[in-house]
Amino acid sequence: MGEFELLARVRERLPAAGPRVRVGMGDDAAVTVPGGATATSVDALVEGVHFRRDQGSLAQIGRKALAAALSDLAAMGAEPGEAYVVLGVPPNLDEDGCVELLDGVAELAAASGTTLAGGDVTRAPALTVAITAVGHAPGPELLVTRAGARPGDALVLSGEIGGAAAGLLALERPGAAAGLAAETAERLRDRQLEPRPRLDAGRALARAGATAMIDLSDGLGGDARHLAEESGVGIRIDAGALPLATGVATVAAAAGRDPLQLAVSGGEDYELLAALPTGRLEEATAAVAAAKATLARVGEVVAGRGVEIRLPGGRLLEPAGFDQLG
């Protein structure tokens, strides 16, 4: 397989570049005229670490890689702009397979208004997809970091959690989903294989005054800790208020796991966790609803340090360890 031939096939399939892009794929570098502020994030998926090729299609792997990178832009409240793709190609993936994967990337790029503006293709021992995503905002003050949460803020969560972890269990042991309607099981597997970045909800939360925001890639327990540490505050989460995806309880029970523990420790839900002045909760909920997502109040920001997840009876939930190379 030739790198230039492959890139030529990819280039001819791409939709027109966005208005900020002056030179796209195929030169030494892409040229853009960003204006305002940019948010830039990189995210890598490696076969055998983040995905298995027998659990989903190559196009799904491509879409998930871009979704994970765009989710970081969602957590800043940025508008997606450009993406740059590094593809590591193992000996057992041919040129058609590469094109199928990159078509998956291009599909989500088109759907989200992202221009694929550059890339690099190399041989590698395992299929690797590393994506740099660049988002935009009129000014840096409109982008939401992890660092601005203040004691007294409400803690809010978009959508539902636990679905990606339950979906992974269902993929790994199909018996775990035996008690579910086929459609519910399918939806859980999709949460694992086809995550959707909450781009519109992220911008809605930014406009509604979110003081800090993070996307749930490592799991609620770990990501809440990041937000607390960067903001220099404590976080209290009411486990009873956590919206679990339908079917999580059934899959967790079949796998001998506690559903809340699974939802709080499992990563890859790509929902947004944000802190928000309580006075703006109503506005934020309406704005997120307009972005076709739900918003649940799941806790509060307090003075101090650390994250407490309190079960309905008052007992504390300990999320599983989350500082592992993912």
Place this chain on the structure above:
Amino acid sequence: MGEFELLARVRERLPAAGPRVRVGMGDDAAVTVPGGATATSVDALVEGVHFRRDQGSLAQIGRKALAAALSDLAAMGAEPGEAYVVLGVPPNLDEDGCVELLDGVAELAAASGTTLAGGDVTRAPALTVAITAVGHAPGPELLVTRAGARPGDALVLSGEIGGAAAGLLALERPGAAAGLAAETAERLRDRQLEPRPRLDAGRALARAGATAMIDLSDGLGGDARHLAEESGVGIRIDAGALPLATGVATVAAAAGRDPLQLAVSGGEDYELLAALPTGRLEEATAAVAAAKATLARVGEVVAGRGVEIRLPGGRLLEPAGFDQLG
């Protein structure tokens, strides 16, 4: 090894961020205020494909990965700005090894005025370093693509070529460098292990009116073809005018290779090849000299298609195939 621990160690070692960076490493995304135009390029190095760990230090691998990405910015005439690093960590690399490699990246970043603004660390079967480099210019018209060469332009080349390929031969078969002074052999190995991006020369050429520019990563033959194709022109190179690095002839002879063939087909010299109106040759040569590099006129841009490399006797040199996944 924990990802967050490693990132914490890296963050505390970084110098202060550049003026465009408002939020650096450690949030969902970096926040910058670019102004003007940006040039963005990605480049990946994979163990066993692009480097061997027994041929150089981990810091050298880090420096080379950033050098390769910055070289693309040099070829646009951009000022280096920010870099984002994906590190794939194999089981046989510990946290100290990761820090040594990232220190190498950080060292060249500091020397070149680049801010390490973000990254991702993941497990991987082979050591992988993928870097996204972002450069800046006051406006998009000041960045030089591969597409503007016109018939009648002179073709110019910075520095010397063949050194990286000869250095690789010397690393792979130490006997090939036996006829060289120790210092010359060392310099060739450094061309392979420690490439320097021609950032200052690239900006000098852009200001001096370069109509098209590319960096030599695949080899002169292949890279000239890219420039010719993107510009829709032909290129004639006078092989007798090509400046070969000292020692290339000796190493090539010892390895049974033709030195010109080696220099033209061997990649990774990271010199700049540019097209330039002949009336601006003198100004360009002086500007590149001020950037501490030499500039050689090595050919011309002609109407037509394709690349011809003509040997002193009139015979044509055929560069070896270059469209392989690197």
